[in-house]
Amino acid sequence: MARDAIPIPLREGEVExxxxxxxGAGGQNVNKVSNAAHLRFDxxxxxxxxxxxxxxxxxxxxxxxxxxxxxxxxxxxxxxxxNREDALARLRALIASAAAVPRPRRPxxxxxxxxxxxxxxxxxRGRVKALRGRVDE
Numbered sequence: 001m002a003r004d005a006i007p008i009p010l011r012e013g014e015v016e017x018x019x020x021x022x023x024g025a026g027g028q029n030v031n032k033v034s035n036a037a038h039l040r041f042d043x044x045x046x047x048x049x050x051x052x053x054x055x056x057x058x059x060x061x062x063x064x065x066x067x068x069x070x071x072x073x074x075x076x077x078x079x080x081x082x083n084r085e086d087a088l089a090r091l092r093a094l095i096a097s098a099a100a101v102p103r104p105r106r107p108x109x110x111x112x113x114x115x116x117x118x119x120x121x122x123x124x125r126g127r128v129k130a131l132r133g134r135v136d137e
Contacts, residue, residue: 011047015091016040017084022075036075037083041091043068048095055098063094070094 022036043056043064057068064070074087 010041010088010092010095014041014046015088017087019080020073022083024075035078035080035083036073037080037087039070039072039074039087039091041070041072043070052095052099056095059094059098061094 016039018038018040019034020036020038021034043053046053048056056064056070063072070091072087072090074083074090076086077083
């Protein structure tokens with residue numbers, strides 16, 4: 001999928017990561033320790049190339065808000081550092097999917113045989129429907 005993909009470095013100041021309390025079971029530490037990582041990345045204010053910014057903003061992804069901010073919450077690991085790495089990896093994967101330039105679609109025409117098969121199927125179906133009429137005795 002990644003045709004001509006170039007690794008895009010993320011600047012430290014563009015990514016904002018906060019420690020928040022994770023959901024779910026956590027034992028004795030559940031109300032004391034903030035282990036989940038909440039990442040925010042403003043697409044419009046970033047140093048990404050304009051083409052990648054435009055593709056990111058056009059994406060239909062629930063992690064991208066209406067004002068162009070990527071919000072990722074990572075809470076699968078028990079340590080904050082691993083969750084931080086996981087959130088950054090998911091952001092890099094999202095940017096890499098937008099950096100991959102889609103191949104232009106080449107319009108094709110239907111073959112002669114496919115047209116004939118379509119028309120003969122329509123004729124056959126029409127004959128079946130014509131036989132469904134009222135029967136005269």
